[in-house]
Amino acid sequence: MQTLESGRRSTRVEALKRDIESHVRYTLARDNASATERDVYMATAWTLRDRLADRWAATNARYEHRDVKRVYYLSLEFLIGRALGNALINLGLDGATAEALEELGYNLEELMDREPDAGLGNGGLGRLAACYLDSMATLELPGMGYGIRYEHGIFRQALDDQGRQVEKPDNWLMDGNPWEIARPDRTYKVKFWGRVQAHHDEEGRVHFDWVDTSDVLAMAYDTPVPGYCNNTVNTLRLWAAKATEEFDLEGFIRGNYIAAVEAKTQTETISKVLYPPDDTGAGKELRLKQQYFFVSATLQDIIARYLTERKTFDDFPDKVQIQLNDTHPAVAIPELMRLLMDDHGLEWDESFDLARRTFAYTNHTVLPEALEQWGTDLFGRLLPRQMEIVREIDKRFRARVLEKFPGDAAREERMAIVSGNRLRMANLAIVGSHTTNGVAALHTEILKDSIFKDFHELWPDRFTSVTNGITQRRWMLKANPRLSSLITEAIGDEWVTQLERLRELEPLADDAAFRERWMQIKAGNRARLAGIVTDLTGTPVDPASMMDVQIKRMHEYKRQLMNVLRCVDSFLMLRDTPDLDVPARAVLFGGKAAPTYWTAKLIIQLTNAVGRLVNAEPKASRLLRVAFLPDYRVSLAEKIFPGSDLSEQISTAGYEASGTGNMKFALNGALTIGTLDGANVEIAENVGDENIFIFGLKADEVEARKAAGYNPRAEYEASPRLRRVLDFILSGVLSPENPGLYRPLVEGLLFSDPYMVLADFDAYVEAQEQVDFAWGDQQDWTRKAILNVARSGFFSSDRSVKEYATRIWHL
Ligand code: 26Y
Secondary structure (H helix, E strand, C coil): CHHHHHEEEEEEEEHHHEEEEEEEEHHHHCCHHHHHHHHHHHHHHHHHHHHHHHHHHHHHHHHHCCCCCHHHHHHHHCEEEHHHHHHHHHCHHHHHHHHHHHHHHHHHHHHHCCCCCEEEECHHHHHHHHHHHHHHHCCCCCCEEEEECCCCCCCEEEECCCCEEEEEEECCCCCCCCCCCEEEEEEEEEEEECEEEEECCCCCCCCEEEEEHHHHHHHHEEEEEEEECCCEEEEEEEEEEEECCEEEEEEHCCCHHHHHHHHHHCCCCHEEEECCCCCCCCCCHHHHHHHHHHHHEEEEHHHHHHHHHCCCCCCCHEEEEEEEECCCCCCCCHHHHHHHHHCCCHHHHHHHHHHHEEEEEECCCCHHHHEEEEEEHHHHCCCHHHHHHHHHHHHHHHHHHHHHCCCCHHHHHCCCECCEEEHHHHHHHHCCEEEEEHHHHHHHHHHHHCCCCCHHHHHHHHHEEEEEEHHHHHHHHCCCCHHHHHHHHCCHHEEEECCHHHHHHHHHHCCCHHHHHHHHHHHHHHHHHHHHHHHHCCCEEEEEEEEEEEEEEEEEEEEHHHHHHHHHHHHHHHHCCCCCCCCCCEEECCCCEEECHHHHHHHHHHHHHHHHHHHHHHHHHEEEEEECCCCHHHHHHHHHHHHHHCCCCCCCCCCCCCCHHHHHHHHHHHHEEEEEHHHHHHHHHHHHHHEEEEEEHHHHHHHHHCCCCCCCCHHHHHHHHHHHHHHHHHHHCCCCCCCCCCCHHHHHHHHCCCCCCHHHHHHHHHHHHHHHHHCCHHHHHHHHHHHHHCCHHHHHHHHHHHHHHHCCCCC
């Protein structure tokens, strides 16, 4: 007998089959017999996109009709990953689609694996933007993302036979992108270079014209952002650079066709490639062009939308809130003022006031080398009118500082926006916005008492903290379907939109039968991960071993090197004491190094060398495996978190603004070993000290040690364990053909060690021994894992976005 539910389902399956076949036939003009897997993937994606289309149009109509206050999230990065699985889950069509495809002879999992990641970001900052879009749509907030449609996202990472990182171009658009819709009717002109001309009107008022510019067109591509089972579909609008028509025309007139086409290609490079956070962050012309290009197009688009409903700018900040994702889009501040003054005739005071009440700025880093600065020479030539405006903002702001702190010239210079020939974007962002926020409690405290101390003294009320979050739809429901089902079976499915409901799992931590099922699921996920490691690296991994994982961008402050030193220590112990009673571990690494970050790249090579040594030594490899997973990215991350047991969050305290991988691990039931840094502090507070392994210097202790004159050599002398590890690396056995290869890493530690690896090493190894001990009691370990999940509800990006909405955007 057919129930109503199964009846609906089978009609749904039939409709999906019909639409997939129809897209193969009519959109791709293929017959079923010659359709490739790629064709069926595309047809499935279009079929899902069609189901989003009505809701998308209805969402836009609703926002317009209600004349809502909108939030625009401006970001140079959106690290989306794959769209198909996410659309399926949010539409509630995962089961039906799997069935439809099976009946057509295809496997949904395999098709999903064909989709290239949309890797339009580097790491945490870009992924955060993607999680926030998901939460805004799920919370039915009128939020829109704006960014760049890079033709090439973050590079693909391969490893050569020496274990070195090799960068390969990412060609994610090559096969076509079924999720985007080009909107040629949303095309704006963006000006560069040229000069500013002043003229007086009949009433004697001065006007500024920006003339003799070279122009580029920005064309919109929209990607739907579906909310979870709620009919809301928001928009991510990405701009692609196109040459203006005049470009071609001029070439024809001058008869220099080839030169004209070359020039055209040149302008279109603006949206060609994503910048990795390189060396110094130092002023690269193309990067500044990218920033201004997308900001200018975005503001024109926002103003056009605003003006369809009204004639004055009086309530602009009541209808428009713009969140600046770090300073990368901060040129929006002078650009909005320019548009208001030069194109819409507003006065300075009113323009500045409107701009300041419109923008809010999120800071993501305290590393001095990552604080953006532009040379006034480049900035002034590329954007002459904006430079004038910035100088005027700076002049007035300096006066304000001196009014509050008379005679304090040193303070004035520290706080200046333009100092010498440098334009400091963070200072501009603070001055030109109503709110500045840090991304975790500790991070915001550090902003207030150190890097932005002067600003905090001037405007204490402008600072606030919003701890980062992650979307549980992608990072739990989609990534870990088996654990998700167990949780839903136990407490219902409300956690999918109200993550705090996970608290209801707490009593089950003491339920032996529940723990048993939990352990079974974990074992399955672990075995899957072990298989992936073997597939990707050739290293066999015992699926019963503890999966000990550090996945994140490669950076010295994140201290992957400390983890590698610990692996060498374990190796030496196992080699010399083969009957050592320690549990089996697989220590897994993954992460990209910026292409010019030589130290980070050498650390990757060292990790691989240690892996080769450990895995080839039978006395060690029974209990220890070390592997570096190439090409860490969103889709790979989704496969790693569910199988992980131990989350490595070991940055030097004070340096990791928040971290968000740390949250993904905890939510998937891995225990954390970490320092009191970034959001680890709040994870510890939430899960409880007994359920996390905290070690090492605290942020204030790091500073105190530095102030007192930190001497890394003394750490080396004082710790026999550390000495043995460093001496072993210095001996050259890890690179017999080039024995001095890793010497610079060791010398960097012995002579400078800015991230205090040596100071924390012994404490780290001891904490790892506690982990070994805790692992020995699998029942208690599982209890802790369940409590980690039950107490991770705070780390939902739904909570973060709600905090932005009430405290910053005032929605
Ligand atoms: C200037 C430039 C080239 C640049 C580009 C990207 C500089 C920095 C970045 C990326 C920064 C980033 O990803 N920061 C991370 O932001 C996360 C989200 O807030 C934090 O969780 C994480 O701690 C922080 O390192």
